[in-house]
Amino acid sequence: MKFLDEFFNYIHALDFDKLARLFWYFLIFEFALHFVFDLLIVSLWRFVKRFRQDRIDYARQALFRSRPLVSIIVPGKNEGENIYQLVTSLREQSYTNFELIVIDDGSDDDTPTICRTLKKNGLIAMYLRCDVRGGKASAANLGLRYARGEYIVHLDADCSYDHDAIENILVPFFYDSDIGAVGGNVIVRNYQASVCTTLQAIEYYNTISIGRIARSELGIYRVISGAFGAFRRSALVAVGGWDIGPGLDGDVTVKIRKLGYKISFEPSAVCQTSAPKTFKALIKQRLRWDKSLVRFRMRKHRDVFYPNETFRWSNFISFVENVMYGFVFNIKWFVYLGDMAFNFTSTLPFIILMNFLMYVFVNYFKFLFFSLLRDRKNAPVYYFLPYIILIVPYFNIFLRTVRLIAHFQEIVFKASYNDPWNPSKSSRYAREMKL
Amino acid sequence: METITNIQQQKEAHNDRIVFGHQVYGLVGAQMAFRVELLVGFDALIIDASDPDFTRLAIRKIRGHYNPELYLKPIFLINHRQVRDTLIDSLHDGILFSYDHLAEVSKKVDEMFMLSTQLDQHLPTNYEAQVFKKVLNFMFTRGRKVFTPLLDVNSVIGYSYPELSVNFERQEEAQVLDILDWAEKEGLIWPDFHERVYLCNNCSGGYLSYREVCPHCHSSNLASQDLVHHFPCAFIGPISEFKNPVDSTLSCPKCNKQLRHIGVDYDKPSVINKCNNCSSSFQDMFVKAKCMSCEQDTDVQYLVSRQINTYRFTKKGRTAAVNGFFSSSADTEDIFGTVPLETMRVMLHYAMERLKRIDGLRTNVSVLYIENMYELVHRMGTRSKKPLLTELVNIIHETISPQDFVSVETGMVFYMTLNDMSLSQAEKIVQGLDLKLEQALNKNFNGFKASIRTNTVALEPGIPVADQLQKLSQALYADR
Ligand SMILES: [Zn+2]
Ligand SMILES: [Zn+2]
Ligand SMILES: [Zn+2]
Numbered sequence: 001m002k003f004l005d006e007f008f009n010y011i012h013a014l015d016f017d018k019l020a021r022l023f024w025y026f027l028i029f030e031f032a033l034h035f036v037f038d039l040l041i042v043s044l045w046r047f048v049k050r051f052r053q054d055r056i057d058y059a060r061q062a063l064f065r066s067r068p069l070v071s072i073i074v075p076g077k078n079e080g081e082n083i084y085q086l087v088t089s090l091r092e093q094s095y096t097n098f099e100l101i102v103i104d105d106g107s108d109d110d111t112p113t114i115c116r117t118l119k120k121n122g123l124i125a126m127y128l129r130c131d132v133r134g135g136k137a138s139a140a141n142l143g144l145r146y147a148r149g150e151y152i153v154h155l156d157a158d159c160s161y162d163h164d165a166i167e168n169i170l171v172p173f174f175y176d177s178d179i180g181a182v183g184g185n186v187i188v189r190n191y192q193a194s195v196c197t198t199l200q201a202i203e204y205y206n207t208i209s210i211g212r213i214a215r216s217e218l219g220i221y222r223v224i225s226g227a228f229g230a231f232r233r234s235a236l237v238a239v240g241g242w243d244i245g246p247g248l249d250g251d252v253t254v255k256i257r258k259l260g261y262k263i264s265f266e267p268s269a270v271c272q273t274s275a276p277k278t279f280k281a282l283i284k285q286r287l288r289w290d291k292s293l294v295r296f297r298m299r300k301h302r303d304v305f306y307p308n309e310t311f312r313w314s315n316f317i318s319f320v321e322n323v324m325y326g327f328v329f330n331i332k333w334f335v336y337l338g339d340m341a342f343n344f345t346s347t348l349p350f351i352i353l354m355n356f357l358m359y360v361f362v363n364y365f366k367f368l369f370f371s372l373l374r375d376r377k378n379a380p381v382y383y384f385l386p387y388i389i390l391i392v393p394y395f396n397i398f399l400r401t402v403r404l405i406a407h408f409q410e411i412v413f414k415a416s417y418n419d420p421w422n423p424s425k426s427s428r429y430a431r432e433m434k435l
Numbered sequence: 436m437e438t439i440t441n442i443q444q445q446k447e448a449h450n451d452r453i454v455f456g457h458q459v460y461g462l463v464g465a466q467m468a469f470r471v472e473l474l475v476g477f478d479a480l481i482i483d484a485s486d487p488d489f490t491r492l493a494i495r496k497i498r499g500h501y502n503p504e505l506y507l508k509p510i511f512l513i514n515h516r517q518v519r520d521t522l523i524d525s526l527h528d529g530i531l532f533s534y535d536h537l538a539e540v541s542k543k544v545d546e547m548f549m550l551s552t553q554l555d556q557h558l559p560t561n562y563e564a565q566v567f568k569k570v571l572n573f574m575f576t577r578g579r580k581v582f583t584p585l586l587d588v589n590s591v592i593g594y595s596y597p598e599l600s601v602n603f604e605r606q607e608e609a610q611v612l613d614i615l616d617w618a619e620k621e622g623l624i625w626p627d628f629h630e631r632v633y634l635c636n637n638c639s640g641g642y643l644s645y646r647e648v649c650p651h652c653h654s655s656n657l658a659s660q661d662l663v664h665h666f667p668c669a670f671i672g673p674i675s676e677f678k679n680p681v682d683s684t685l686s687c688p689k690c691n692k693q694l695r696h697i698g699v700d701y702d703k704p705s706v707i708n709k710c711n712n713c714s715s716s717f718q719d720m721f722v723k724a725k726c727m728s729c730e731q732d733t734d735v736q737y738l739v740s741r742q743i744n745t746y747r748f749t750k751k752g753r754t755a756a757v758n759g760f761f762s763s764s765a766d767t768e769d770i771f772g773t774v775p776l777e778t779m780r781v782m783l784h785y786a787m788e789r790l791k792r793i794d795g796l797r798t799n800v801s802v803l804y805i806e807n808m809y810e811l812v813h814r815m816g817t818r819s820k821k822p823l824l825t826e827l828v829n830i831i832h833e834t835i836s837p838q839d840f841v842s843v844e845t846g847m848v849f850y851m852t853l854n855d856m857s858l859s860q861a862e863k864i865v866q867g868l869d870l871k872l873e874q875a876l877n878k879n880f881n882g883f884k885a886s887i888r889t890n891t892v893a894l895e896p897g898i899p900v901a902d903q904l905q906k907l908s909q910a911l912y913a914d915r
Contacts, residue, residue, distance in 0.1 A: 106704070116719060128718055130662070130671075130704035137669035142662070145672045146707075146716050240689040244669050425702070426666045
């Protein structure tokens with residue numbers, strides 16, 4: 001009680017200058033750049049969307065009038081069981097003119113038997129098998145090579161899809177002919193499995209998808225999730241398909257952006273994924289994701305920053321935003337922590353508590369506000385309310401630390417080239433060629 | 436016949452026969468082979484085997500005949516040239532190097548005759564049993580104990596059991612397997628696995644041409660090539676896309692780099708097939724089997740798989756030639772317009788109860804047996820059996836009154852009830868029916884002479900139905 005009294009007295013005594021000095025990180029990066037900005041853009045999006053509705057309806061009609069063939073490509077290793085689930089869920093799709101191409105990247109279980117049976121029964125159009133694993137990029141490229149559709153939809157075998165997901169992800173192509181690729185909205189299916197998955201569900205819900213809506217509106221959306229993305233085949237072929245990963249999803253998006261295409265995010269094209277159930281698995285996943293920022297933004301595609309003939313402001317801003325949010329702000333956060341720890345050692349508990357309260361408030365507000373805006377929810381809003389408090393340490397300590405480690409590993413050791421995600425035969429080359 | 440010059444004195448040569456002691460050997464010439472019935476009177480036959488085609492034809496005609504006096508005849512070959520022919524090799528009784536050897540074979544002829552007198556004379560009443568009994572008779576007189584499948588290019592399934600197969604046309608060979616299955620079920624023979632064959636599901640032919648075909652259009656015009664994965668850029672595609680028109684090097688169509696060392700900068704993780712007909716690409720080809728007999732193209736999974744066994748006689752089988760045998764599967768044929776024999780028994784039982792109670796009621800039961808039905812089925816193939824029986828049942832129904840029942844047992848024996856008439860009236864009706872069926876059969880099947888036996892009894896109250904029926908049918912075979 002005494003602590004709380006002291007805390008309130010301390011806060012009460014702060015004037016604006018002092019407040020700005022003590023909570024500069026929150027005020028500048030979290031409140032102004034994230035919270036207010038996102039809020040503004042998303043509100044604007046909801047507002048404009050109403051006026052777009054006619055054009056969207058028209059685009060949907062155009063899609064069903066021309067009914068282009070869509071090739072759904074699903075690369076993977078040992079995904080037999082998942083493929084069976086996927087095939088059943090795809091049979092429910094409202095858009096039916098698609099061919100399903102499964103690429104078996106060297107499975108060593110009963111995947112070939114399952115897939116051949118499905119193919120015999122006409123549930124898979126094409127089953128392509130490589131006897132030795134070549135990595136996700138080559139598997140996807142093999143699918144692309146034999147796809148006949150005008151549009152390519154890339155799916156993960158372990159995800160499931162709303163019955164109108166394929167339809168909705170195709171509509172933007174008919175809305176704007178400059179759009180070269182569309183990202184689907186990924187939500188967490190197993191949000192009840194553990195605290196870890198619940199927190200990720202909130203993260204996908206609040207940050208990832210809202211962030212993507214905002215970036216898509218600003219024309220700087222850049223990572224089409226591998227779990228659910230649609231591409232114009234011509235665009236994908238023009239960039240030579242996928243290059244070696246990890247992070248190939250972001251990479252291929254950037255390559256398409258460089259050709260001058262727009263990239264769009266479609267919140268109504270919903271895909272449910274299974275998030276990692278344990279923090280250990282989550283760390284592994286995020287280390288991989290975060291390394292790709294360094295590898296692709298700052299290394300492979302650094303020409304985006306150069307004023308050459310392919311220079312585009314949107315790409316430049318997209319990259320700057322990405323590097324700022326993902327890299328610089330993250331470092332700043334640790335700078336802020338150091339600043340507080342060294343310069344305000346005596347009042348550190350108060351500062352931490354105040355930060356915590358502000359973050360909690362912002363997160364609750366964001367969560368409730370965004371809940372009003374979205375149409376598709378995977379769970380009742382109240383389910384998540386008790387967990388919002390945990391989101392604060394999850395974001396600010398857990399994710400930030402993982403990110404810092406990832407960036408450090410990648411900058412210093414180029415660790416992603418050793419990732420077992422790729423077979424070593426490919427990784428070696430990626431490193432040698434400085435990809 | 437210039438070959439008959441140095442015959443010893445006890446031999447007497449004629450144009451078409453040789454008399455040796457008490458035996459008369461018939462010489463089977465070209466004209467004889469077409470009228471094999473004329474050969475019945477000889478003790479044994481000699482075929483001039485210088486022409487294998489003629490020999491084969493003559494042996495088929497004789498061994499395939501339904502008359503035991505023909506098919507059991509000892510056959511010897513003279514002027515035999517060593518030509519591999521499964522049928523000829525298995526169905527003659529000896530090779531004569533000259534007529535001087537007659538003394539050696541004459542003992543064998545007598546032995547075979549003695550054995551044939553021991554044979555059970557009854558002809559079983561169903562088709563499979565009739566064919567099998569015939570083969571049993573032949574094998575018994577030759578002391579053969581094993582059915583051995585022989586590789587035979589003349590058989591449509593690739594194998595033949597000569598003793599059995601000779602009774603069937605080349606395209607009917609699969610029926611041989613049916614008969615053997617039946618005999619195995621009857622407990623007459625015992626199988627030992629020999630081989631497995633896959634047969635056309637349309638015509639049971641075994642000559643199939645297997646081809647890998649396109650899963651989409653089933654064309655066999657396919658081209659197969661390696662898939663190449665270029666590691667540095669993750670491009671993967673058919674090797675033709677890596678080739679250039681100038682030299683033999685491979686270069687990547689995505690990144691233009693030259694491929695150098697398999698396993699280091701590229702590998703071949705799989706193959707891809709392209710159909711030149713519909714230009715679709717795929718990895719898994721279909722395998723189809725085209726039947727060389729009926730041209731049907733079948734998915735291999737729908738081919739009929741059959742086991743080719745070596746069969747040995749069981750104890751029952753060993754004695755069946757002499758003791759005869761009763762087929763335990765003497766089933767009622769399921770023909771439209773008939774009732775199962777079991778049902779008829781029950782009905783007769785009730786009819787008998789009524790006879791006991793009501794004076795003046797009369798019920799007769801008749802049996803009608805087409806003795807040489809086997810000959811017809813043999814001629815037309817087993818598949819024609821059912822339509823033929825249906826036709827015969829129709830004729831019977833035209834004759835008897837609507838409330839009477841017909842039952843067909845194992846394809847040869849018809850039972851029918853004849854109610855409310857005296858025995859002599861019933862007998863008259865059955866006689867008429869006999870004539871009608873005979874006429875119908877003889878008219879429809881050129882050269883066939885139907886041999887029909889009938890018997891009619893009045894149902895007697897007090898004696899069990901089964902006993903009365905047995906008496907009824909026993910009378911049919913009694914005078915044989
Ligand atoms: Zn084809
Ligand atoms: Zn290449
Ligand atoms: Zn056939």
